[in-house]
Amino acid sequence: MKTHLNTLFVTTDGAYLCKDGQAVAVRIKKETRLRVPLHNLDGIVCFGRVGVSPQLMGECASQGVSISFLSSTGRFHAAVVGFSPGNVILRRQQYRLADDAVKSALAARCIILGKLANCRTLLLRAARETDEPVRADRLRKIADRLNANQIDVRTATTVERLRGLEGEAAASYFEAFNDLMIDVAGFTYTRRSRRPPLDPLNALLSFVYALLSHDARSACEGAGLDAAVGYLHEDRPGRPGMALDLMEEFRPCLADRLVFSLINRRQVHARDFEKVETGAVRMSDSTRKTVLVAYQERKQEVVTHPFLGEKMTFGQLLHIQARLMSRWIRGDLDAYPPYVWK
Amino acid sequence: MVYFEDDLLPISALQHLLFCERQCALIHLERLWADNLFTAQGNHLHQKAHSGNPDSRRGVRTTRGLDLHSLTLGLAGQADVIEWEPPAGSRKKGQTLAQAIKSAAPADRIHWRVTPVEYKRGQPKKNDCDRVQVCAQAICLEEMLGVTIPTAMLFYGQQRRRVDVPCDDALRERTRTAAQRLHEMIRSRKTPPAVYEKKCDSCSLKSLCLPTATSRTHSAMDYLQRMLQYSEGTLSE
Numbered sequence A: 001m002k003t004h005l006n007t008l009f010v011t012t013d014g015a016y017l018c019k020d021g022q023a024v025a026v027r028i029k030k031e032t033r034l035r036v037p038l039h040n041l042d043g044i045v046c047f048g049r050v051g052v053s054p055q056l057m058g059e060c061a062s063q064g065v066s067i068s069f070l071s072s073t074g075r076f077h078a079a080v081v082g083f084s085p086g087n088v089i090l091r092r093q094q095y096r097l098a099d100d101a102v103k104s105a106l107a108a109r110c111i112i113l114g115k116l117a118n119c120r121t122l123l124l125r126a127a128r129e130t131d132e133p134v135r136a137d138r139l140r141k142i143a144d145r146l147n148a149n150q151i152d153v154r155t156a157t158t159v160e161r162l163r164g165l166e167g168e169a170a171a172s173y174f175e176a177f178n179d180l181m182i183d184v185a186g187f188t189y190t191r192r193s194r195r196p197p198l199d200p201l202n203a204l205l206s207f208v209y210a211l212l213s214h215d216a217r218s219a220c221e222g223a224g225l226d227a228a229v230g231y232l233h234e235d236r237p238g239r240p241g242m243a244l245d246l247m248e249e250f251r252p253c254l255a256d257r258l259v260f261s262l263i264n265r266r267q268v269h270a271r272d273f274e275k276v277e278t279g280a281v282r283m284s285d286s287t288r289k290t291v292l293v294a295y296q297e298r299k300q301e302v303v304t305h306p307f308l309g310e311k312m313t314f315g316q317l318l319h320i321q322a323r324l325m326s327r328w329i330r331g332d333l334d335a336y337p338p339y340v341w342k
Numbered sequence B: 001m002v003y004f005e006d007d008l009l010p011i012s013a014l015q016h017l018l019f020c021e022r023q024c025a026l027i028h029l030e031r032l033w034a035d036n037l038f039t040a041q042g043n044h045l046h047q048k049a050h051s052g053n054p055d056s057r058r059g060v061r062t063t064r065g066l067d068l069h070s071l072t073l074g075l076a077g078q079a080d081v082i083e084w085e086p087p088a089g090s091r092k093k094g095q096t097l098a099q100a101i102k103s104a105a106p107a108d109r110i111h112w113r114v115t116p117v118e119y120k121r122g123q124p125k126k127n128d129c130d131r132v133q134v135c136a137q138a139i140c141l142e143e144m145l146g147v148t149i150p151t152a153m154l155f156y157g158q159q160r161r162r163v164d165v166p167c168d169d170a171l172r173e174r175t176r177t178a179a180q181r182l183h184e185m186i187r188s189r190k191t192p193p194a195v196y197e198k199k200c201d202s203c204s205l206k207s208l209c210l211p212t213a214t215s216r217t218h219s220a221m222d223y224l225q226r227m228l229q230y231s232e233g234t235l236s237e
Helices: A054-063 A088-099 A101-129 A133-155 A159-175 A200-223 A241-248 A250-264 A285-300 A314-329 B012-019 B021-028 B037-050 B097-103 B129-145 B169-188 B198-202 B220-233
Strands: A006-010 A015-020 A023-028 A031-037 A041-047 A050-052 A066-070 A076-080 A273-275 A281-283 A302-304 A311-313 B055-057 B060-070 B075-085 B113-120 B151-156 B161-166
Touching: A006 A023, A006 A285, A015 A041, A015 A054, A041 A050, A041 A200, A050 A054, A054 A066, A054 A076, A066 A200, A076 A200, A088 A101, A088 A314, A101 A133, A101 A159, A101 A241, A101 A250, A101 B220, A133 A159, A133 B220, A200 A241, A200 A250, A200 A281, A200 A285, A200 A314, A241 A250, A241 A314, A250 A285, A250 A314, A281 A285, A285 A314, A311 A314, B012 B021, B012 B075, B012 B129, B012 B169, B021 B169, B037 B060, B037 B075, B037 B113, B060 B097, B060 B129, B075 B129, B113 B129, B129 B151, B129 B161, B129 B169
Parallel strands: A006 A041, A015 A050, A041 A066, B113 B151
Antiparallel strands: A015 A023, A023 A031, A066 A076, A273 A281, A302 A311, B055 B060, B060 B075, B075 B113, B151 B161
């Protein structure tokens, strides 16, 4: 397996990346500021105005290092990935199952169950950690409601019904967001806004989800899956359905948890977010850096996979889940086992 | 049966097949690959064995990295090293050994000694997989050249020594059976289920195969059930 390596994030406007032997050279104003050996990387993520030489793209493609181009706010523009492993049999089976309503519903159900369980874990952890009984009570009540959703999901047999239940659960879950932030000025949850994010919390969430989806895409590619065809997410041109499917169970434990701890530990401040004329909110460069570092650190944390019983980092988990998905697709497993966070 | 060129499978797949049918399917059917220390060392050794110019020494010519195929086995691949030794006196006047070998007609080759040598990083294995691989190369050469190859060779990197591999009837039969089985499996498009064994721990594909998770004793459905019971139960604490 591709062991969990590092992602190189390039956030400096005007930076140019090129191949220097078996390394990436980061040039700023024609001066080489950094060299990173390619074998230490599993991905390169470029924010904003960053250039990459074709030679480097070719080398990255052949070594399985993906390059993503994101806007300075983290919206996905394009990716350079090599010739995919070409597991044509896996892909055909992936499509066949996507056309099979019963099998799609089975996968979607497992994905949502994993996500709901992880949302509940996040809420219950926060309830245990707070010393305000009223707040803890509210969090537990919402976790309770998710529990009820979870029970409905277990018996739902169509993808449409599952999507509906997931929507209901998400609405309850978002309601808890204000109780997940403890006395932090300027961060409040009103509603989820993405295009563009209209408040600092939404800006943070969107940014971290963009990072997560980059990793989920790479994990799909690495496992030979077609990142575009999912089971829970309907096909839509340009949308990475399978990557989004894989992301679901990780949103609470990798992304949301990270965002709330950054806010609660006051590592990010609402004043570091700028409102532009349209009402859209952008984060400052230094905040972006803080988030990237925290995200990388989170990915290095070691957990035990409850299904495999093996220790691995959070970053590896995504790759393992993509593999478990492909093993289910190929018929080696009787269901897709999501990562359940305790 | 004779195969078409389009249907030829890699000779090296025989070795994967004999090591583990699932590993073979993952590599050749699902096109998955992962390196570990052993495979990296193996690649390095093969690169070394393949590269370098042919040379002639004391009437023996050594060529490297030549392409082979057998339409009866349905296999194609490369030989690390092939040694060619026409009997003394079979060369025309003024002809180099290389020219003699290239220009020979099948009838001229009857008494030649042609020997494929396959390079392996470790040491001789208990099972037949290396012998089958080099025997398949010998069968390819017999078919392509019209020669008879009584003996092939394996070079083992750890002891830096060559071992003779007699291509007897039993080994040939085993090679043919393995090639047939390989074609059946690729045609079936089915990856055999995993069975966890000790040898899995040294397999570079372990984390792609997930042998402990996918062996039939391990149900994802049961796991999910357990996890949900746990999750749904955590409120009552």
